[in-house]
Amino acid sequence: MSDVAPVIDAVIREGLGASLKAAGFSKSGRNFRRSLGESLQVINVQASTFNSSASGRFTVNLGAYYPGLADILEQPLGKPWPTEYQCHIRKRIGTLMPAGRDTWWDVDTGSDIGALANDLETSVVEYGLPWLAGVSTLTGAQTQPSSPVHAAAIALALGKQEEAVRLFAPLLTRDHPLSDTLMRWALRHNLIEA
Secondary structure, three states: OOOOHHHHHHHHHHHHHHHHHHOEEEEEEEEEEEOOOOOOEEEEEEEOOOOOOOOOEEEEEEEEEOOOHHOHHHHHHOOOOOOHHHHEEEEEEHHHOOOOOOOOOOEEEEOHHHHHHHHOOOOOOOOHHHHHOOOHHHHHOOOOOOHHHHHHHHHHHHHOHHHHHHHHHHHHHHHOOOHHHHHHHHHHHHOOOO
């Protein structure tokens, strides 16, 4: 563990601990998780792989996982909580902030933990939590699908068969064929004709 890792952990503890606990999250390592609406939600603090012992940086990843969508996609989680990268919908905090670009917080062993913690908390509470609240249901997830397959699966989960067929159709016009697995899934859900 680098010398900067405890600084990042202190910023997380001071900046996110109380706010996210009040919002219904539980903490495990650098991950916060809660169940809200139809989703399991994850906030992950990611340290850069290029951090050194003297300095580094971190960012925040957000994700929402939908057990109902996983059932339709035939990809059950198999454990109580997803990791952020297993979530059906994911965002980096910076893309939700006014600048709309990837944002990383720089830290070193002399960083002002209180100032960093305050900035981190403000960013997550003002931009991250509202986004997560907005995608807590499959209806909210419809506005942010990560792929045509997810878009079609969300429509199926909402009982919108015709919309699912329409959303899946662009995959059929691509130059490369669908995988056998995806083809069988689409056939089982009547998204294409046999």
